[in-house]
Amino acid sequence: MSLPGSLDRIKSLLGEKVCILFHHNADPDALCSAYALSRLLRRIREGVEVTIAPSKDLSKISEGVAEHLAIPLEEEPDIEGMDLLFLVDTGSLQQLEEMKDRVLESGVPIVVIDHHAEHPETREAAAIYVVDEEATSTCEILYEFYREEGIKPDDRVAKALLIGIAYDTRHFAMGTPRTFRAVSELLELDGELAEIFSLLSHPMDRSERIARLKAGQRMKLHLLGRWLVVSTEVGSYQASAARGLLSLGADLAIVGGSRDGEVRVSMRSTEEFYRETSIHLGRDVAMPLGEAFGGMGSGHSTSAGVNAFGDVNEVLERAVRILDERITHI
Numbered sequence: 001m002s003l004p005g006s007l008d009r010i011k012s013l014l015g016e017k018v019c020i021l022f023h024h025n026a027d028p029d030a031l032c033s034a035y036a037l038s039r040l041l042r043r044i045r046e047g048v049e050v051t052i053a054p055s056k057d058l059s060k061i062s063e064g065v066a067e068h069l070a071i072p073l074e075e076e077p078d079i080e081g082m083d084l085l086f087l088v089d090t091g092s093l094q095q096l097e098e099m100k101d102r103v104l105e106s107g108v109p110i111v112v113i114d115h116h117a118e119h120p121e122t123r124e125a126a127a128i129y130v131v132d133e134e135a136t137s138t139c140e141i142l143y144e145f146y147r148e149e150g151i152k153p154d155d156r157v158a159k160a161l162l163i164g165i166a167y168d169t170r171h172f173a174m175g176t177p178r179t180f181r182a183v184s185e186l187l188e189l190d191g192e193l194a195e196i197f198s199l200l201s202h203p204m205d206r207s208e209r210i211a212r213l214k215a216g217q218r219m220k221l222h223l224l225g226r227w228l229v230v231s232t233e234v235g236s237y238q239a240s241a242a243r244g245l246l247s248l249g250a251d252l253a254i255v256g257g258s259r260d261g262e263v264r265v266s267m268r269s270t271e272e273f274y275r276e277t278s279i280h281l282g283r284d285v286a287m288p289l290g291e292a293f294g295g296m297g298s299g300h301s302t303s304a305g306v307n308a309f310g311d312v313n314e315v316l317e318r319a320v321r322i323l324d325e326r327i328t329h330i
């Protein structure tokens with residue numbers, strides 16, 4: 001449960017004017033928990049003036065959600081004139097960008113509600129610090145606040161909370177009994193899962209879709225042992241194309257493109273490929289590939305990139321050869 005007693009402490013600080021803030025490039029959990037909180041505060045204290053202010057911008061998906069739920073956003077909040085500030089879903093104050101200094105210098109008490117790892121600077125700045133790392137989303141904490149107060153979320157708030165939870169659990173791919181209790185109760189209030197998923201789907205613009213389709217059209221399939229490795233070339237969106245090819249069924253995708261004499265390569269593999277072969281794309285493929293072509297490569301186990309110089313087809317062929325040698329030596 002969300003830290004016991006925290007709601008009572010929040011109530012004791014609640015004044016006339018309140019502002020809710022969250023991190024820049026806000027995801028749906030940040031936006032929706034802010035919205036649910038704003039509605040809860042109005043139910044708790046009639047007449048309280050609540051402003052929701054993004055510290056900088058919303059993510060593309062959140063913009064769609066804000067529009068769909070008609071969430072009112074204030075671009076130029078009067079931070080200094082507030083009685084209380086809330087910071088939701090925001091692990092570090094740095095994520096407030098330019099607003100950070102204003103918030104700290106205002107002297108207005110800050111309430112933090114979050115599920116990220118504790119951050120010493122944020123803890124020190126907060127008058128009330130409600131951080132629950134066991135919660136899979138800030139919306140889950142907000143739902144428990146409603147429950148504690150015995151307030152039933154209306155259908156718009158229920159939808160907002162479901163959106164936030166769905167986003168942070170990667171469409172309910174993870175979560176605890178707590179998460180699914182909240183989800184189940186929220187679904188009774190607003191049962192439109194299909195609509196929630198469509199709101200959360202990534203809006204891909206036309207040029208990205210064209211790049212992905214061209215990458216598919218030009219793709220070469222290499223059968224390396226039991227692994228399906230694909231390589232292809234496209235002028236832009238190499239990383240997106242590589243992800244797309246994995247979802248088509250490849251175990252590993254190498255996508256290169258050249259621009260102004262420089263070759264860029266994005267590589268992605270499945271978790272299974274890494275688990276079974278121990279081939280680390282960043283260390284074992286991207287780094288030697290970058291070096292071989294006068295550039296640099298780096299990355300993670302299943303996701304890596306290279307900037308190099310030369311002919312894009314030669315770079316791709318070399319990448320496949322590096323993989324082939326490694327795979328035959330396993």
Ligand SMILES: [Mn+2]
Pocket residue numbers: 029030089115136137138168
């Ligand atoms: Mn979150």
